[in-house]
Amino acid sequence: MYWNGGAERLFGYSSADALGNSIDSLIVPPGHVDDLGRYRREALTTGFSTFETARLRKDGSLIFTVVSNKAVYDAEGRAEFVLITQKDVTHLKVLRDAKLVESQYRDLLESTPDAIIMANQTGRIVLANSQAERLFGYERGELLGTLVEVLLPSRYRGGHVAHRSGYFGQPRTRSMGAGLELYGLRKDGSEFPVEISLSPLQTDGGTLVMSAIRDITYRKGIESALQEKNVELERANQAKDRFLASMSHELRTPLNGIIGFAEFLSDGKPGPLNDKQKEYLGDILNSGRHLLHLINDMLDLVKIQAGRVDLALERFSLSEAIYEVCTGVHPLAVSKGIDINVTIENGIDFVTLDKPRFKQILFNLLSNALKFTDEHGHVGVDVTSVDGGRFRLVVSDDGIGIRAEDIGRLFTEFEQLESGTSRRFGGTGLGLALTRKLVDLHGGEIGVESEFGKGSRFAVILPLVMKGIAT
Amino acid sequence: MNAARILIVDDNKTNLKLASDVLAFGGYEILNASDAESAQQIIETSRPDLILMDIGLPGMDGLTFTRLLKADEATRHIVIVALTASAMKGDDVRAREAGCDGYITKPIDTRTFPAAVAGYLPVRA
Numbered sequence: 001m002y003w004n005g006g007a008e009r010l011f012g013y014s015s016a017d018a019l020g021n022s023i024d025s026l027i028v029p030p031g032h033v034d035d036l037g038r039y040r041r042e043a044l045t046t047g048f049s050t051f052e053t054a055r056l057r058k059d060g061s062l063i064f065t066v067v068s069n070k071a072v073y074d075a076e077g078r079a080e081f082v083l084i085t086q087k088d089v090t091h092l093k094v095l096r097d098a099k100l101v102e103s104q105y106r107d108l109l110e111s112t113p114d115a116i117i118m119a120n121q122t123g124r125i126v127l128a129n130s131q132a133e134r135l136f137g138y139e140r141g142e143l144l145g146t147l148v149e150v151l152l153p154s155r156y157r158g159g160h161v162a163h164r165s166g167y168f169g170q171p172r173t174r175s176m177g178a179g180l181e182l183y184g185l186r187k188d189g190s191e192f193p194v195e196i197s198l199s200p201l202q203t204d205g206g207t208l209v210m211s212a213i214r215d216i217t218y219r220k221g222i223e224s225a226l227q228e229k230n231v232e233l234e235r236a237n238q239a240k241d242r243f244l245a246s247m248s249h250e251l252r253t254p255l256n257g258i259i260g261f262a263e264f265l266s267d268g269k270p271g272p273l274n275d276k277q278k279e280y281l282g283d284i285l286n287s288g289r290h291l292l293h294l295i296n297d298m299l300d301l302v303k304i305q306a307g308r309v310d311l312a313l314e315r316f317s318l319s320e321a322i323y324e325v326c327t328g329v330h331p332l333a334v335s336k337g338i339d340i341n342v343t344i345e346n347g348i349d350f351v352t353l354d355k356p357r358f359k360q361i362l363f364n365l366l367s368n369a370l371k372f373t374d375e376h377g378h379v380g381v382d383v384t385s386v387d388g389g390r391f392r393l394v395v396s397d398d399g400i401g402i403r404a405e406d407i408g409r410l411f412t413e414f415e416q417l418e419s420g421t422s423r424r425f426g427g428t429g430l431g432l433a434l435t436r437k438l439v440d441l442h443g444g445e446i447g448v449e450s451e452f453g454k455g456s457r458f459a460v461i462l463p464l465v466m467k468g469i470a471t
Numbered sequence: 472m473n474a475a476r477i478l479i480v481d482d483n484k485t486n487l488k489l490a491s492d493v494l495a496f497g498g499y500e501i502l503n504a505s506d507a508e509s510a511q512q513i514i515e516t517s518r519p520d521l522i523l524m525d526i527g528l529p530g531m532d533g534l535t536f537t538r539l540l541k542a543d544e545a546t547r548h549i550v551i552v553a554l555t556a557s558a559m560k561g562d563d564v565r566a567r568e569a570g571c572d573g574y575i576t577k578p579i580d581t582r583t584f585p586a587a588v589a590g591y592l593p594v595r596a
Contacts, residue, residue, distance in 0.1 A: 253486070256489075257483075257486060259578065260489040260579060264493060264581040269493075270492075
């Protein structure tokens with residue numbers, strides 16, 4: 001092979017680089033399907049062939065050349081070698097491609113809000129709509145024929161050439177650099193964040209790539225403002241949790257004194273009491289215990305919300321746990337003359353759950369049912385099996401029920417329905433919110449059906465065997 | 472009557488008084504201290520049979536104080552029962568590790584407290 005100075009200038013390889021190498025491996029872009037053999041054979045038989053194609057330079061950039069093959073014969077008329085001339089027609093090709101897309105797409109692309117840039121395989125811009133020119137700060141037509149890399153901050157240019165060549169190997173519609181921060185460079189040297197989507201465009205002049213470019217400065221600003229706001233909110237929320245946790249603890253300490261002394265007094269330990277004294281001490285005790293219950297529920301809610309509650313799973317008898325809870329609410333049921341009717345489907349007994357938490361769920365539902373049911377009403381606890389290794393626990397009553405429009409708020413903190421119910425029935429407004437969170441922790445579901453004035457049915461679905469997190 | 476002598480160490484005055492009075496009505500001889508330093512003096516002069524130790528004391532905390540008492544030949548025989556807040560998970564384990572002979576969770580139940588304490592008292596010859 002002979003390699004002249006012109007070839008060196010055009011392709012970037014010196015004669016020493018080139019000699020001994022196959023010309024195909026040197027300057028034919030990888031994966032390029034030229035019918036080189038055909039053109040060479042044509043040159044050998046007819047003496048001449050010519051075609052236009054893309055060629056690769058040493059620096060990895062593509063150019064368009066017109067290739068002329070001319071056979072050179074020896075004295076006996078045999079073809080001795082082929083003289084290959086390559087003329088750089090890149091700029092010409094750009095102008096031709098520009099003319100082609102101008103006529104076909106310009107009007108269409110001027111009507112979109114996005115900046116659109118089209119480039120051919122050599123990476124030269126063949127079309128930039130006026131939105132693109134304005135976005136990057138160029139005059140009308142100024143970008144035509146320049147390498148697309150002028151629109152990139154210099155630190156990205158080298159990588160971009162390689163990506164661009166790769167894109168023509170496998171052209172498809174996609175967004176550029178998904179998950180990466182991309183920046184555009186204005187003519188005045190300033191940068192701005194962009195979002196770019198790429199799509200190939202098949203034309204008579206070969207494959208072009210169309211990029212839609214969007215300035216996302218505004219969106220980025222909003223995103224980072226939101227992010228900061230979120231961090232701030234998260235911090236405030238944690239501070240609130242810490243505050244509530246320590247307040248709950250601080251509130252309980254003096255309350256223990258109140259409850260303890262009232263209990264001690266009302267038991268008559270320090271001396272005999274008259275009936276009124278006994279009654280008032282009973283009132284202090286009840287109020288104190290109610291307040292303690294409220295504080296405990298609040299602490300539980302805060303702990304669950306902060307993800308600080310671990311379930312302690314154990315195997316236990318469901319009927320036994322239900323019996324224990326029923327015993328706990330027995331005094332309230334007796335005082336209102338309400339019978340609690342418990343039925344458990346045959347074959348359901350042992351379950352693996354957090355027993356104290358399960359009892360808390362049932363206790364909350366059952367004490368609500370008793371609270372909101374009139375004297376001599378009916379309250380039921382029913383356990384049935386549900387497919388998927390689960391069971392349904394239903395607590396039903398024929399009490400005051402819940403209005404349909406109130407059901408949505410039922411499981412939210414501090415949403416006791418009618419104002420005044422709290423005073424009448426002594427609820428905390430935390431019980432159902434806490435109950436729902438406890439059910440969630442067990443991977444269960446909770447729901448309610450109710451008709452106002454006729455009663456309510458709270459149903460909880462829980463797994464029979466809760467799979468623990470390995471500890 | 473030779474009543475058992477119980478030292479209660481708690482920095483909360485009300486809790487201290489409640490526990491003291493409940494036990495005093497149970498027939499025990501009660502000593503009070505609000506921190507480790509004053510408790511140490513009482514132990515040296517009065518030799519209690521049992522100490523009810525609040526864990527969260529100001530200054531030297533109850534567990535450190537327990538370790539010191541259990542490391543001392545003169546005081547290691549004294550039964551130490553930790554008073555732990557029920558809300559604080561793991562306090563029971565830490566109390567055992569520090570050398571406490573048992574623990575009672577706060578808030579105390581005035582009806583069961585004297586019996587719970589009695590369960591920890593050494594049987595007298």
